[in-house]
Amino acid sequence: MVTTATFRQMAISLPSAIELPHFDRASFRVNKRIFATMQEKTNIAVLLFSPLQQSVFCAFDKAIIYPVPGGWGKKGATIFELKKIKKSMLKDALNVVYEEIVSKTKKKNSK
Numbered sequence: 001m002v003t004t005a006t007f008r009q010m011a012i013s014l015p016s017a018i019e020l021p022h023f024d025r026a027s028f029r030v031n032k033r034i035f036a037t038m039q040e041k042t043n044i045a046v047l048l049f050s051p052l053q054q055s056v057f058c059a060f061d062k063a064i065i066y067p068v069p070g071g072w073g074k075k076g077a078t079i080f081e082l083k084k085i086k087k088s089m090l091k092d093a094l095n096v097v098y099e100e101i102v103s104k105t106k107k108k109n110s111k
Helices: 004-012 051-058 087-109
Strands: 018-022 025-030 033-039 044-048 065-067 077-081
Touching: 004 018, 004 025, 004 033, 004 087, 025 087, 033 087, 044 087, 051 065, 051 077, 051 087
Parallel strands: none
Antiparallel strands: 018 025, 025 033, 033 044, 044 077, 065 077
């Protein structure tokens, strides 16, 4: 089980990551781009994967990790139920989404 406080600490411990409000939830960003959001009331985090990365993580356990319903889910937005996920799995997932944003930003800035 991961608490919202633990998730917050894990997300903002990534280099240059910051937390900002995003509608009714907290967002975690690097280089002005969101890599994750968290809704404290429901103990849910949403990580923004590529569709391929999403399929890999969802294969672990579809009752704990699953696409957001609708269009955002088809683009890779993935729900993580914090009360049920292991900390090590969540840490890996955060690192994947974080690194994806950082690498995209580097490519964009090098053009």
